[in-house]
Amino acid sequence: DIQMTQSPSTLSASVGDRVTITCRASETINTWLAWYQQKPGKAPQVLIYKASTLETGVPSRFSGSGSGTEFTLTISSLHSDDLATYYCQHYKTYSLAFGQGTKVEI
Amino acid sequence: QLQLQESGPGLVKPSETLSLTCTVSGDSINSDSYFWGWIRQPPGKGLEWIGSLSYSGNTYYNPSLRNRVTISMDTSNNHFSLRLNSVTATDTAIYYCARQYYLLLSFAWFDPWGQGTLVTVSS
Numbered sequence: 001d002i003q004m005t006q007s008p009s010t011l012s013a014s015v016g017d018r019v020t021i022t023c024r025a026s027e028t029i030n031t032w033l034a035w036y037q038q039k040p041g042k043a044p045q046v047l048i049y050k051a052s053t054l055e056t057g058v059p060s061r062f063s064g065s066g067s068g069t070e071f072t073l074t075i076s077s078l079h080s081d082d083l084a085t086y087y088c089q090h091y092k093t094y095s096l097a098f099g100q101g102t103k104v105e106i
Numbered sequence: 107q108l109q110l111q112e113s114g115p116g117l118v119k120p121s122e123t124l125s126l127t128c129t130v131s132g133d134s135i136n137s138d139s140y141f142w143g144w145i146r147q148p149p150g151k152g153l154e155w156i157g158s159l160s161y162s163g164n165t166y167y168n169p170s171l172r173n174r175v176t177i178s179m180d181t182s183n184n185h186f187s188l189r190l191n192s193v194t195a196t197d198t199a200i201y202y203c204a205r206q207y208y209l210l211l212s213f214a215w216f217d218p219w220g221q222g223t224l225v226t227v228s229s
Contacts, residue, residue: 034215043219
């Protein structure tokens with residue numbers, strides 16, 4: 001099974017900061033990766049799929065990059081509304097797994 | 107607009123079977139463009155994929171849960187269901203259902219998700 005490892009587990013930043021979250025896969029997954037945002041008490045929402053494609057309606061301050069085994073989610077300028085936990089998820093060949101999550105504190 | 111709603115008992119006794127239903131409105135679950143999935147989240151913890159169901163009824167399960175899980179569909183009522191046998195306290199979680207995109211070689215990301223339902227396993 002492919003394991004997904006995110007870092008850091010928790011991140012403290014200020015409004016306006018550039019924030020980067022890393023997700024590593026235990027084997028290559030091409031660009032079969034999605035990123036989700038989960039706000040407290042809410043269901044997750046997809047931000048990015050295919051590693052770098054922004055979901056419709058998601059602010060352009062969010063971006064994704066990477067391929068193979070290493071991926072990043074970047075928030076170019078942190079807003080207070082971005083307080084949330086972020087998860088990566090691979091979807092290679094009829095299997096999938098989530099990373100353990102990165103909690104972003106403002 | 108697509109909406110998903112989980113329903114079922116909020117309390118299940120240890121060793122019994124957890125049963126949940128996801129009612130879909132705004133799309134047909136036998137549309138050949140999507141899969142349908144179940145994901146859970148223990149309180150304060152991360153997300154765990156339970157399994158996915160294709161439009162034709164094929165199922166794919168998390169290997170760690172495969173011997174206890176059944177996902178099925180009811181096209182006449184446009185819903186799909188989850189059954190998890192022999193539950194223990196570690197199965198206490200918020201259970202989400204979601205539509206899942208389908209690519210040529212695999213199912214893919216989930217969007218949208220239901221609001222989730224908390225199931226507690228306790229005597």
